[in-house]
Amino acid sequence: MATVRQKIVIVDDEPDILELIEYSLKKEGYQVFTAANGQEGVALARKILPDLIILDIMMPKMDGIEACRIMRTMPEFKNTFMVFLTARSEEYSEIAGFNVGADDYIAKPIKPRALVSxxxxxxxxxxxxxxxxxxxxxxxxxxxxxxxxxxxxNGEKVVLAKKEFELLYLLASKPGKVYTREVILRSIWEDSVVVTNRTIDVHIRKIREKLGDKYVSTVKGVGYKFDA
Structure with missing residues (x-):
């Protein structure tokens, strides 16, 4: 069940979808607010300041990608979880979502119990x-x-190089969150040196060699995440 009545904003232009998700999440104990398009969603979210925002991708006036991009530029949404909800199965839409700051991606058709979980x-x-x-x-x-x-x-010491450690710490600080290559580069290497995607791949490989493959997984075309 939800704790301290966490707030969720759902943004989707399909009334049936809104009703289904709203009912399922309210039943779980969340405070739920809804909007029918990206513009309404951004305005509502700025008013409500929710813990999590669920965004459909294909919507009138402003799609979910643009709405997410705009909110990620606002300080008040720095720590807000954003999840995309879409019927589109093309890989590029998922990549676009993660690139603008999405934390997760849920495909339609909605299965209420799976969604709530x-x-x-x-x-x-x-x-x-x-x-x-x-x-x-x-x-x-x-x-x-x-x-x-x-x-x-398991109590045994594993020594990592400094950048390997920093990369592991970044990923592990939010288990399950997908970090894009761009975010990893800015967070670990900043602007002090010229590095490429290959540099990240090499460091990930070394982490896996020392700790095993089960901790860090690759999200194809996007980046990496830590699997708790």
Whole structure:
């Protein structure tokens, strides 16, 4: 069940979809607000300041991609989860969504129980699967200690190079969130050196060699995420 009545905004131009999702999430205990297009959605979200926004991609007046892009430029939505909901199965639409800052992607037709489960998991990402104490992340069988730049797997020390550690820490700080290559480059290497996508791939490969393949997964055409 939702805690402290978390707020969700749903933006979709199909009334039946809005009604179905609204009913399912209200039943779970969330506060739910709806809008019929991207323009209305942005205005509503600025008023409500929700914990999570569900956006259809194909909508009149302003599509979900543009609405998400606009909101990601606003400081008040820096930590807001944004999820795309769409019937489109083309890979490019999913890539476009992640590139403008989406946290997840749910395909139609809607299966209420599966949808609620996914939303619950997304909203728990910052509290359930990670514990941050004294610059440490404790996730599954890993302890990632930012003070010592050491990683412990099942209690055994694993030494990573500095950039490998920083990359792992970034991904593990929000399990399940897809980080695009552009975000990774800005976060880890900033503008101090010239690096390419190949540089990221090499560092990911080294992390997998040292920790195993189960922690970091590739999202084709987009980037990487940490699997708790």
């Amino acid at each position: 996914r939303i619950n998991a997304i909203l728990r990402r910052n509290t359930q699967t990670e514990t941050i104490q004294d610059s440490k992340l404790e996730i599954a069988d890993l302890v990632i200690d930012r003070e010592t730049f050491l990683v412990y797997r």
